[in-house]
Amino acid sequence: xxxxxxxxxxxxxxxxxxxxxxxxxxxxxxxxxxxxxxxxxxxxxxxxxxxxxxxxxxxxxxxxxxxxxxxxxxxxxxxxxxxxxxxxxxxxxxxxxxxxxxxxxxxxxxxxxxxxxxxxxxxxxxxxxxxxxxxxxxxxxxxxxxxxxxxxxxxxxxxxxxxxxxxxxxxxxxxxxxxxxxxxxxxxxxxxxxxxxxxxxxxxxxxxxxxxxxxxxxxxxxxxxxxxxxxxxxxxxxxxxxxxxxxxxxxxxxxxxxxxxxxxxxxxxxxxxxxxxxxxxxxxxxxxxxxxxxxxxxxxxxxxxxxxxxxxxxxxxxxxxxxxxxxxxxxxxxxxxxxxxxxxxxxxxxxxxxxxx
Numbered sequence: 001x002x003x004x005x006x007x008x009x010x011x012x013x014x015x016x017x018x019x020x021x022x023x024x025x026x027x028x029x030x031x032x033x034x035x036x037x038x039x040x041x042x043x044x045x046x047x048x049x050x051x052x053x054x055x056x057x058x059x060x061x062x063x064x065x066x067x068x069x070x071x072x073x074x075x076x077x078x079x080x081x082x083x084x085x086x087x088x089x090x091x092x093x094x095x096x097x098x099x100x101x102x103x104x105x106x107x108x109x110x111x112x113x114x115x116x117x118x119x120x121x122x123x124x125x126x127x128x129x130x131x132x133x134x135x136x137x138x139x140x141x142x143x144x145x146x147x148x149x150x151x152x153x154x155x156x157x158x159x160x161x162x163x164x165x166x167x168x169x170x171x172x173x174x175x176x177x178x179x180x181x182x183x184x185x186x187x188x189x190x191x192x193x194x195x196x197x198x199x200x201x202x203x204x205x206x207x208x209x210x211x212x213x214x215x216x217x218x219x220x221x222x223x224x225x226x227x228x229x230x231x232x233x234x235x236x237x238x239x240x241x242x243x244x245x246x247x248x249x250x251x252x253x254x255x256x257x258x259x260x261x262x263x264x265x266x267x268x269x270x271x272x273x274x275x276x277x278x279x280x281x282x283x284x285x286x287x288x289x290x291x292x293x294x295x296x297x298x299x300x301x302x303x304x305x306x307x308x309x310x311x312x313x314x315x316x317x318x319x320x321x322x323x324x325x326x327x328x329x330x331x332x333x334x335x336x337x338x339x340x341x342x343x344x345x346x347x348x349x350x351x352x353x354x355x356x357x
Contacts (some may be wrong), residue, residue, distance in 0.1 A: 005029075005048050005059050007040045008011050010088035018042050020122055024067060027127045029158040035354070037158055043079035044072070044135035044154045046184050051162065053280050059192070060281065062185040062305070062316050069304035075311075076183040077303070079119035080154055081112045083139060083146050083218045084338075086257070086293060086325035089217045091145065093328040095175050095339060102145035107215035112183070114144035118152070119183075131158045141174065147176030148342065158275040163353040167324040170346035175326040178340040181289075184349070185297060187314035188276035188283060192307055197317040198239030199277040199298060200210070204292065205270070210324060214250045218326050221248065222246075222259065235273070238296065238317065252298040253314065257291045257324050259335070265290055267349055272319050280357050286307035287321035287350040290335040294319060321350040 006028045012024040023117040026047070029037040032135045034057075038048035049061045062077050064070050084102075091102040091110035103114035111244075123135040132155065139150040155167040168180040189195045207332065209230045225231040228247060229241030243249060265288060272285040272292055284291070295318040302312045323338040325328070331337070340346045 002283050004036065004057070005050050006036045009038050009047055009065065011072070012065045012202050013040065013047070015069055018067055018122065019071065019120065022122075025125055027125060029131055029133060029135050029156060029164075029340040031131060031158055031160050031162070031177045033160065033162055035158065035162050037164055038157055038250070039157065041123050041125040041135065043121065044123045044137070044175070045080065045119070046078040046156070046182055049164070049184070049354075051281065051356065052357050058188070058281065060186055060188050060190065060283075062187065062191045062311060064094055064304050064305075065306045067152075073303050075300055075303045076112055078184045080135070081183050081320075082109070082118035082152065082180045083113050083150065084177045084328075085112055085320060086177040086179070087111050087215075087217050088177070089326050089329060093177060095147070100145060100147060109215055109217055110216070112146075116144060118180075123154070124191070132156070147178055148172035148176040148248070150176060150178065152180070152316055161353065163183045164350050164357065165349055165351040167349045168346065170340060171344070172340050172342055175339055177338050178346050179323045179338055180346075181320045181322045183318060183320060185300075185318050186274065186283060187316040188274060188281040189278065189282040191316065192305065194254065195277065196312070196314040197239065198237070198242060198314055200238050200317065201275040202232055202238050202294075202317075203235040204294065205230070205264045205272070205275045206292070207261060208259045210257045210259070211247050212251065212256060216251060216255055216325070218257070218324070218330070220330065225258070229257070235275070235315050242296070253296040254294045255296070255298060257293045257322070259291050259324065260287075260289075269353070274317070276318070282357060284352070284353040284355070285319055285321070285350065288348045289321040289323065289350065291324045292319055292321050293325070
């Protein structure tokens with residue numbers, strides 16, 4: 001009997017321990033359509049996303065097969081990112097006149113939560129049904145330099161219409177920047193197809209994006225996407241305008257945040273749509289967050305894959321729903337405040353729906 005990807009991962013990912021000396025715990029969500037989602041308590045990570053497409057099953061997110069490879073990969077594949085996704089310039093921010101310095105881990109900036117982000121934590125997991133898993137964790141006051149004791153819950157829900165909804169909840173006892181997201185990389189032809197993401201078609205409901213410097217930190221102003229390579233308001237191939245401007249060349253491709261149209265930030269509207277080159281799989285993205293980061297896997301080369309080899313640059317793309325990068329330092333930006341107030345609730349959700357044509 002041939003094992004499916006979920007069964008193989010259950011065995012291979014637990015052969016060697018995680019950093020805390022204990023094996024990872026894996027969980028599977030499944031529905032009547034045959035979709036299977038494999039999750040792990042280390043990093044509250046989304047390890048695998050299997051979708052039946054005709055006579056084949058496609059795993060449409062990048063991943064690894066074992067814990068040693070998971071520990072060495074630096075691409076944040078499928079993990080929950082926090083406390084603050086994306087970048088904080090120089091790791092510095094100010095709340096109410098008090099200055100804070102967080103650990104820097106990328107070109108002198110705080111990236112995806114700092115040196116030991118939420119992707120490295122072991123979360124407490126509870127599988128509540130075949131279609132719901134809840135992960136919780138506690139981040140202590142001062143963790144990576146961030147203020148406040150932060151309690152976090154991430155729920156993964158799978159529907160019968162092939163929607164994977166990720167719900168983020170948090171509360172703190174001190175005001176603190178909080179920006180949680182998932183860092184899955186999508187290749188709708190199949191993660192091991194050896195076809196890159198540049199022939200995927202993509203649409204993003206955004207009129208502005210944030211230009212950045214060479215380390216990915218925003219310059220502080222917005223650019224209109226119209227008449228630029230960043231215009232995805234009409235469906236187009238990702239590679240059509242790839243690397244054809246100085247803005248992209250700074251980051252070796254797309255690695256930019258798009259400010260979503262306000263009427264689409266309701267969690268029900270489609271903010272982004274991606275279609276496989278063979279037109280057989282469509283992914284719709286919905287979110288309550290104000291922005292989405294498009295990253296075309298510009299530095300994936302050397303990242304371990306599931307076949308014992310390595311992924312190449314542009315093997316997949318990420319669509320990370322989030323607050324704008326470095327937004328704690330830009331209160332003038334027209335977006336919800338990224339500072340979670342003590343005693344208030346952080347509650348956001350993102351849905352990835354997969355439609356087989």
